[in-house]
Amino acid sequence: MPVDDAGPESAESPLRARAVARRGTLGVITTRSAGPALHGLRAAAREHGYALSVFSVPGRGAAVPAAVAGLRLQGVAGIVLLDPHLAAEPAPVTGIPLVAAVSADQREGARRATEHLLDIGHTTVWHLGGPENGPIARARERGWREALERYGADVPPVIRGDWSARSGYRAGQSLAVESGLCAVFTANDHMALGLLAAFTEAGMRVPRDAHVVGFDDVPEAAYFAPPLTTVRQDFLAAGRQTLDVLTARINGVAAPVSGTVEAVLVVRESSRPARW
Numbered sequence: 001m002p003v004d005d006a007g008p009e010s011a012e013s014p015l016r017a018r019a020v021a022r023r024g025t026l027g028v029i030t031t032r033s034a035g036p037a038l039h040g041l042r043a044a045a046r047e048h049g050y051a052l053s054v055f056s057v058p059g060r061g062a063a064v065p066a067a068v069a070g071l072r073l074q075g076v077a078g079i080v081l082l083d084p085h086l087a088a089e090p091a092p093v094t095g096i097p098l099v100a101a102v103s104a105d106q107r108e109g110a111r112r113a114t115e116h117l118l119d120i121g122h123t124t125v126w127h128l129g130g131p132e133n134g135p136i137a138r139a140r141e142r143g144w145r146e147a148l149e150r151y152g153a154d155v156p157p158v159i160r161g162d163w164s165a166r167s168g169y170r171a172g173q174s175l176a177v178e179s180g181l182c183a184v185f186t187a188n189d190h191m192a193l194g195l196l197a198a199f200t201e202a203g204m205r206v207p208r209d210a211h212v213v214g215f216d217d218v219p220e221a222a223y224f225a226p227p228l229t230t231v232r233q234d235f236l237a238a239g240r241q242t243l244d245v246l247t248a249r250i251n252g253v254a255a256p257v258s259g260t261v262e263a264v265l266v267v268r269e270s271s272r273p274a275r276w
Contacts, residue, residue: 026246027071028054029064030082036216037082037101040235044243050077072096078246097249102241102261104233106136109263110143113185113213113231115151116265120273122183122211124153128171128195130163130187140187140215161187165194172198182210189214189221189230196224196270211271226269237261 026045030038038054045052053074057063064081071079078097117125127144130137141158148155159175161167168191175181176199186192192214199206206212206226214221217232238261248255 024049025051025053025074025076026243027068027074027076027079028052028082029067029071029079030054030056031058032056036218036233037103037235037238040237041080041082041101041239041242043236044239047240048243048247050243068098078250080242080246097246099242099246099249102238102245102259103136104231104238104263105260106139106263107143107146109215109231109233109265110140110185110187111147112143112263112265113215113229114144114147116229116267117183117185117211117213117271118147118151118153120211120271124148124156125183125185126156126175126178126181127158128161128168128175128184128186128191129158130161130191132160137187144185161191161194163188163190165190165197167191168194169198171195173202175199176202176204184210184212186212186214189216189218189224189228192228192230192270193220193224196226196228200225206270207272213265213271217266221266222268224270229268229271230266232264232266234261234264 028038028041042052053071053076055067055070057067068079072095076096078099080099080101082101114125114127125144125148127141129141129144132138145155159171161171168186171191172195175184175195184195186195192212195212196206199210199212204210212228214228214230217230221228221230241259241261245255
């Protein structure tokens with residue numbers, strides 16, 4: 001079911017309500033994994049004076065055309081495909097402006113995270129990646145792999161998770177018994193949280209025994225134990241760029257989606273030299 005941020009229905013006639021909706025509401029099709037990006041888009045929409053009507057779908061396939069049809073019935077002015085998994089599919093014919101969201105440079109962010117671990121003295125870096133068929137997971141894995149190859153480091157096998165803390169915990173249980181493991185780049189912060197919990201249970205202390213870097217800089221990352229080094233995506237800037245493009249298209253201007261927002265490494269205790 002959609003979550004509609006536009007507020008309660010008005011008592012206006014259906015035709016007038018539809019006209020108001022077209023001027024003031026945008027549709028968003030997203031997945032569960034795109035939560036941080038949705039927060040940035042919402043903030044940008046408020047700046048533009050738009051409300052959002054949000055459809056969450058389980059993934060690609062028939063769910064996306066169904067969501068588009070539902071948003072068309074609501075009379076939205078335009079639609080954003082927020083998750084790159086959805087944008088990887090051919091765009092459905094909608095009759096209204098539709099754009100894929102601008103995102104951070106995933107590969108560059110992963111490269112910076114991995115090079116940070118190599119620069120502080122590690123001979124290689126393990127990778128806890130996301131689902132193998134996901135475009136974000138693939139881009140982050142490419143950045144990790146390119147950094148290792150650039151430094152002439154060994155490339156360990158990728159450990160897979162599903163973006164959840166539970167999958168990170170299970171991966172951490174396996175990695176904790178790997179001989180010589182001392183640095184891990186996780187493809188998102190939630191998996192890093194589970195990984196840290198598994199390491200602690202196994203008697204490993206971060207950063208004394210291993211260094212860990214995540215990706216996304218979720219609001220809780222600064223309060224992990226220890227605070228997590230991670231890659232910050234500027235979701236507000238991405239949301240602003242996305243809405244700039246969509247607004248132009250709503251106004252009849254052919255504006256291509258171009259560029260990415262910068263991914264910034266935020267260094268915290270999980271990758272600093274141990275002080276004990």
